Amino acid sequence: MLGSLLGAIGQGVIWGVMVLGIFITYKILNVSDLTVDGSFATGGAVFAVTALANIDPTICLIIAMMAGGVCGFITGLLHTKCKIPAILAGILTQLGLYSINLRILGDKANVSIANIDTNITFLAHLTNLPHSRAGMLLGIIVSIICIIFLYSLLGTEFGASIRATGNNEKMIRALGVNTDNIKLFGITLSNMLIGLSGAMLVEMNKYADVGMGKGAIVYGLASIVIGEVFFRRFSNFGIRLFSSVFGCILFFIIRAIVIRLGLKANDMQLISAIIVVIALAMPIFKENMAMRNRGASNA
Amino acid sequence: MLKITNVYKTFNVGTINEKRALEDVNLTLNDGDFVTVIGGNGAGKSTLQNVISGATTPDSGKIEINGIDITKFPEHKRAKYIGRVFQDPMLGTASDMWIEENLALAYKRGENRSPFRWMISNDKENQFKMSLAKLGLGLEDRMKSKVKLLSGGQRQAITLLMATIKKPDLLMLDEHTAALDPKTASLVLNLTNEIIELDKITTLMITHNMRDAINYGNRLIMMDQGKIIYDVSGDEKKKLTVEDLLKKFNQTKDAPSDAMILG
Numbered sequence: 066m067l068g069s070l071l072g073a074i075g076q077g078v079i080w081g082v083m084v085l086g087i088f089i090t091y092k093i094l095n096v097s098d099l100t101v102d103g104s105f106a107t108g109g110a111v112f113a114v115t116a117l118a119n120i121d122p123t124i125c126l127i128i129a130m131m132a133g134g135v136c137g138f139i140t141g142l143l144h145t146k147c148k149i150p151a152i153l154a155g156i157l158t159q160l161g162l163y164s165i166n167l168r169i170l171g172d173k174a175n176v177s178i179a180n181i182d183t184n185i186t187f188l189a190h191l192t193n194l195p196h197s198r199a200g201m202l203l204g205i206i207v208s209i210i211c212i213i214f215l216y217s218l219l220g221t222e223f224g225a226s227i228r229a230t231g232n233n234e235k236m237i238r239a240l241g242v243n244t245d246n247i248k249l250f251g252i253t254l255s256n257m258l259i260g261l262s263g264a265m266l267v268e269m270n271k272y273a274d275v276g277m278g279k280g281a282i283v284y285g286l287a288s289i290v291i292g293e294v295f296f297r298r299f300s301n302f303g304i305r306l307f308s309s310v311f312g313c314i315l316f317f318i319i320r321a322i323v324i325r326l327g328l329k330a331n332d333m334q335l336i337s338a339i340i341v342v343i344a345l346a347m348p349i350f351k352e353n354m355a356m357r358n359r360g361a362s363n364a
Numbered sequence: 365m366l367k368i369t370n371v372y373k374t375f376n377v378g379t380i381n382e383k384r385a386l387e388d389v390n391l392t393l394n395d396g397d398f399v400t401v402i403g404g405n406g407a408g409k410s411t412l413q414n415v416i417s418g419a420t421t422p423d424s425g426k427i428e429i430n431g432i433d434i435t436k437f438p439e440h441k442r443a444k445y446i447g448r449v450f451q452d453p454m455l456g457t458a459s460d461m462w463i464e465e466n467l468a469l470a471y472k473r474g475e476n477r478s479p480f481r482w483m484i485s486n487d488k489e490n491q492f493k494m495s496l497a498k499l500g501l502g503l504e505d506r507m508k509s510k511v512k513l514l515s516g517g518q519r520q521a522i523t524l525l526m527a528t529i530k531k532p533d534l535l536m537l538d539e540h541t542a543a544l545d546p547k548t549a550s551l552v553l554n555l556t557n558e559i560i561e562l563d564k565i566t567t568l569m570i571t572h573n574m575r576d577a578i579n580y581g582n583r584l585i586m587m588d589q590g591k592i593i594y595d596v597s598g599d600e601k602k603k604l605t606v607e608d609l610l611k612k613f614n615q616t617k618d619a620p621s622d623a624m625i626l627g
Binding site: 218221222223225226233237238239240241242244 | 417438439440441443444446448450455456457458459460461465468469470472473474475477478479480481482483510526
């Protein structure tokens with residue numbers, strides 16, 4: 066039981082980096098970017114092939130992160146320069162990335178890196194921990210670095226203009242900010258984290274799969290939603306960032322429980338979709354209920 | 365100084381909905397001019413503001429500020445010169461950000477925003493506090509409140525402060541009190557006047573209210589069908605009455621709207 070709990074936490078912190086990426090677009094920039102499913106797998110695929118080429122695994126992580134960034138940059142260009150709605154731009158990139166990811170993996174659906182040295186095997190060596198615990202450690206370290214980085218960035222003059230772009234685009238443009246560039250930057254940064262997360266998952270699982278990003282966007286949104294249940298009252302950005310990773314850990318714990326209850330891992334797609342729907346629909350239901358109650362008391 | 369020369373703008377060219385919004389508009393604002401702009405719906409007031417702010421590109425003509433040709437500048441580049449307050453109080457501020465964060469955003473209007481400098485320092489905080497205190501709305505004690513918790517009037521007062529916290533070469537007010545109740549509207553308008561007079565800000569104020577157009581500013585222009593049809597300043601403007609303006613309006617093809625008569 067403890068083992069599967071720790072396993073879920075390990076998955077949670079690694080995917081949590083992806084959730085931080087989704088947080089940037091979905092929560093800060095107010096842009097629904099669906100590149101995720103593709104760029105996550107791109108990060109993983111790029112990591113696998115670079116690691117197989119005997120490149121230093123830390124550099125492989127950085128290359129995978131850049132690859133994710135390129136995916137985001139393309140979506141950003143489609144959205145800001147070609148004026149394609151963000152959702153469609155993301156879907157188009159994601160669709161195209163499927164072909165590209167297959168090419169990266171050498172036309173194979175999955176590629177194993179079982180006997181390759183990675184950051185996790187390095188950490189496992191250093192700390193004498195088993196592979197999955199060392200993976201959790203890597204996830205925790207990277208998540209903390211990402212949270213600190215994002216928190217610092219958002220408090221700067223430049224970071225404030227990112228937040229303002231998501232909050233009131235017309236206003237910040239009237240104050241001299243090129244909001245197209247801000248969105249381009251934000252979507253790129255978001256997908257860099259997503260690619261990084263995908264690469265870490267490949268380290269953890271010891272193989273890359275072309276379909277590994279399937280449903281990632283919904284997992285991410287569900288994680289953000291779950292985190293908000295616990296940290297709704299906090300407006301501090303550091304806590305909200307932490308809340309996303311925390312939500313992701315809880316998501317994977319729920320997933321472990323669901324599997325233990327006899328459902329299949331694939332059922333999680335449906336369950337997470339339902340979680341997101343409930344979270345998005347809740348405010349509307351609440352409002353309707355409040356209206357009905359008011360109507361009743363007036364009558 | 366703002367200089368507009370031979371500006372034309374037509375919407376939906378070649379269709380049945382073709383609409384000439386600006387026709388050979390020429391206008392020069394001298395430094396320190398406070399100009400009120402009136403005109404019926406569709407007279408071209410908003411289009412005039414939009415071509416100045418960069419939200420719309422004119423078909424032809426030239427727009428200069430301080431001798432710099434800004435006709436081809438995108439909206440965000442013109443922000444360096446222009447401070448704006450919109451009609452909708454929701455549009456001028458970032459509602460999910462604090463009051464002081466909004467002011468900090470405005471403080472950097474038209475400047476580079478560094479990723480290596482915190483947006484708020486103690487110095488700035490003190491400065492913002494003093495500016496807010498001048499509004500007399502008690503907002504200096506609520507610097508860390510989100511703007512969405514404020515009333516429309518308070519938000520509009522903050523937007524006004526944001527537009528002027530770094531003195532703009534041109535301040536543009538687009539019916540900025542139209543969405544407020546009469547009492548709040550007059551409070552915000554008085555505040556506007558105080559700030560403009562104190563800093564001698566060159567201002568273009570669009571209004572639907574004839575009395576405000578007469579009472580405020582040193583110059584008044586009236587627009588109709590995309591043209592400036594009346595331009596008064598100085599003593600002549602001081603003697604102007606609502607009746608005079610109504611007479612002018614009735615000479616135009618567009619009858620004034622009820623709002624203008626009641627105002």
